[in-house]
Amino acid sequence: MELKFEKYTTQSERFFNILPDDWQEIVRPIWLKEQKNAEILVLVKDEQISAGGIVFKRLTADMDSFKKEAVAFINSDYYYIGYLWVVESSRGKNLGSLWLNSLKEYYPNTNFWLSIEDENLKKFYLKNDFQLIKKSDDEEHAEWLLLFNAHV
Numbered sequence: 001m002e003l004k005f006e007k008y009t010t011q012s013e014r015f016f017n018i019l020p021d022d023w024q025e026i027v028r029p030i031w032l033k034e035q036k037n038a039e040i041l042v043l044v045k046d047e048q049i050s051a052g053g054i055v056f057k058r059l060t061a062d063m064d065s066f067k068k069e070a071v072a073f074i075n076s077d078y079y080y081i082g083y084l085w086v087v088e089s090s091r092g093k094n095l096g097s098l099w100l101n102s103l104k105e106y107y108p109n110t111n112f113w114l115s116i117e118d119e120n121l122k123k124f125y126l127k128n129d130f131q132l133i134k135k136s137d138d139e140e141h142a143e144w145l146l147l148f149n150a151h152v
Helices: 009-016 023-038 065-076 097-108 119-128
Strands: 004-005 036-044 046-056 077-086 112-116 133-134 144-148
Touching: 004 097, 004 144, 009 023, 009 036, 023 036, 023 046, 023 077, 036 097, 065 077, 065 112, 077 097, 097 119, 112 119, 112 133, 119 133, 119 144
Parallel strands: 077 112
Antiparallel strands: 004 036, 036 046, 046 077, 112 144, 133 144
8 A cells, every 4th residue: 555645634643643752842832723724735655654744824923033934934834844754664755755745735825834844854845856044043043944945
């Protein structure tokens, strides 16, 4: 059986269970507050989630680093990609790229934005047609802002 890209909004706990504990503590409360304006989308094979993420369609409370830009993006109908995760045992199989490409097909003509805290992820997102827009001013806890423009 091959991987399927599916919406898991009604089975959110299955998604949370693949996340590290520290992520679960952060993500679950945000999801509970924002789930009416967000979707959990996953790659599934044989009922097992290999990768997944949350797409938010409005501003969330945790968008502090790039608040001004976040407001502008959300007001311009950009969707925010939050908490993309690939299960450790499934890494190295291009599933993060497959998830992003599936998302772009699921939402054709939609622009996306995200922020990352791990500088090593820049290369991955640049490879997947995102553009680096800005680095946060906080050198101690740096973050990077990236955009995907569907109309380029």
